[in-house]
Structure formats: C-alpha cells, structure tokens
Amino acid sequence: MTPDRESTDRAQSAVVGVAVLLAITVVGIGALTAAAGAVVEEGAAAAATARVADGVDDALDAGTVGETETTVRLSDGTLRTADRTVRVLNGSGVVRSVSAGAVVYESGGRRVSAVAGAVTTDPIGRxxxxxxxAPPSVAAANGTLYVGVPALNASGTDAVSARGAALPVTLRTAPTHERRVLPADRYRVAVETTAPDAWERGFRQRGATTSRRDFDGDGVPSVVAAFPGERTVHLVVHDLRLRMEVGA
Structure with missing residues (x-):
C-alpha cells in the first residue's frame, strides 16, 4: 500500500468514527447537548468530515425525542460497545448509578470513545x-448541578470490524427520558473511562476538583469530580435503546 493510500484510508476511518459518534452522542434536550463535529484522527479531511456531519445532522434532526436510524460505512477499524458506569455520590456513598455504556471506535493505534455525552480520543496501550x-453534559451553576447521561442500553451486534471493504453499520435509537431531582448536598460525579486525563481536564474547567477510583475492580478507572458547596442535582438519563446491526 502506498503512503497516499494509507493516508486516505486513515482519513476515511476517522470520518466514519466521527459519523458514528455524532449519531449516538447528540442529545437535543436544552442545555444538555453534546458537542459534535470532532476530528478524531490526524489526517482527517475537514471537508469530508463536514459532509458526514451534515448527513448525520439530517438523521438527528428530531434530537432524541423520536426514533432515529443512521447507516455508516465502516472501511477500517473496529466499532464496539463497552460497559461504562456513571455514578453520583454524596458523603454517604453512591446515591445514583447509571449503566451508561460506551461506543468505542479503534483504528490505527487510536481509540475514540463516546461515553456520558463526551467524546474522547486516546492512544491504545499507552x-x-x-x-x-466534545464535552460532558455536566454543568454547575447557582447552587445546582446539571448532569445529563445518554445511556446506550445497547442490543444487536456487540462489535463490528472492517478491513478495506466498506461495511454498512446501521444504528437505531428509540429514546426515552428520565428526570430526577436530588436534594441539596455535597455531590460528586464519577465517570468510568479509558481516557482519565481528558476527563480530569474537562471537569476542572467546570470548577471541580478530581480524583480517580476503580469502583468495580475491572481495571478501568473512574474520574471522580467534586463540585464545591451544597447543590441540588438535576439528573437526566436519556435511554437511547441503541441497536447496532451490520447491513443497511
């Protein structure tokens, strides 16, 4: 394979990753909206990324208030789901635990993960x-902590791999929403992630102090963000009921 072909394939893989992550992380609920349009690998063509983003935007025009279906063509790498948990804690321990799940796209030694409304990129094995x-849907303001958690609740195919040939992967969502208000207390939010450095920076930018903890002993740490003062928590869980299938 020539260097030009290699560069083109990396760009195509990156664009597919963007499309997939856009398709499952955009939450159209007021301020709890995950940012979109990320370039996930060096060498990705910005124009091609924009075209893919436009196509996905059409599929998500109704946000998460109705069923959506998006088909992307995976030309390289692996797309899979993974177990991830988001926890809300106070001084007594865990007061709310959400099995959020993650969609993970791996290609060329890089991993892109969509979990808890955020999109991260990290090197595999380092x-x-x-x-x-794309930042998490967590914000603190005026004595309130807003936490939005897209929960995949995935079914269908657990993993899809492609090497060269374009493989269509269809993503279907049928979302429902649960809103819960937790009384004023000193809260922490813990997100299980393979990219803890990025999550720590993201939480610190929102005024939190951070630590790490492996709650379930599976080797994947959670970044625990502590927000100052007592706050009322507005927790919104978006159950996407994601179904991933091979084929258009």
Whole structure:
C-alpha cells in the first residue's frame, strides 16, 4: 500500500468514527447537548468530515425525542460497545448509578470513545495523551448541578470490524427520558473511562476538583469530580435503546 493510500484510508476511518459518534452522542434536550463535529484522527479531511456531519445532522434532526436510524460505512477499524458506569455520590456513598455504556471506535493505534455525552480520543496501550473533543453534559451553576447521561442500553451486534471493504453499520435509537431531582448536598460525579486525563481536564474547567477510583475492580478507572458547596442535582438519563446491526 502506498503512503497516499494509507493516508486516505486513515482519513476515511476517522470520518466514519466521527459519523458514528455524532449519531449516538447528540442529545437535543436544552442545555444538555453534546458537542459534535470532532476530528478524531490526524489526517482527517475537514471537508469530508463536514459532509458526514451534515448527513448525520439530517438523521438527528428530531434530537432524541423520536426514533432515529443512521447507516455508516465502516472501511477500517473496529466499532464496539463497552460497559461504562456513571455514578453520583454524596458523603454517604453512591446515591445514583447509571449503566451508561460506551461506543468505542479503534483504528490505527487510536481509540475514540463516546461515553456520558463526551467524546474522547486516546492512544491504545499507552497512558496519557488523551483529549476531549466534545464535552460532558455536566454543568454547575447557582447552587445546582446539571448532569445529563445518554445511556446506550445497547442490543444487536456487540462489535463490528472492517478491513478495506466498506461495511454498512446501521444504528437505531428509540429514546426515552428520565428526570430526577436530588436534594441539596455535597455531590460528586464519577465517570468510568479509558481516557482519565481528558476527563480530569474537562471537569476542572467546570470548577471541580478530581480524583480517580476503580469502583468495580475491572481495571478501568473512574474520574471522580467534586463540585464545591451544597447543590441540588438535576439528573437526566436519556435511554437511547441503541441497536447496532451490520447491513443497511
């Protein structure tokens, strides 16, 4: 394979990753909206990324208030779901635990993960070097902590791999929403992630202090963000009921 072909394939893989992550992380509920349009790998063509984003935007025009269906063509790499948990804690321990899940796209030694409304990129097999291109749906203001959690609740195919040939992957969602208000207390939010550096920076930018903890002993740490003062928590869980299938 020539260097030009290799560069083109990396760009195509990156664009597919963007399309997939856009398709499952955009939440159209007021301020709890995950950012979109991330370039996930060096060499991705911005124009091609924009075209894919436009197509996905059409599929998500109704946000998460109705069923959506998006088909992307995976030309390289692996797309899979993974177990991830988001926890809300106070001084007594865990007060709310959400099985959020994650969609993970791996190609060329890089991993892109969509979990808890955020999109991160990190090198496979090496610590550090992670970045966040779409921020989490967590915000603190005026004595309130807003936490939005897209929960995949995935079914269908657990993993899809492609090497060269274009493989269509269809993503279907049929979302429902649960809103819960937790009384004023000193809260922490813990997100299980393979990109803890990026999550720590993201939480600190929102005024939190951070620590790490492996709650279930599976080797994947959670970044625990503590927000100052007592706050009322508005927790919104978006159950996407994602179904991933091979084929158009």
């Amino acid at each position: 610590s550090g070097g992670s970045s966040m291109s």
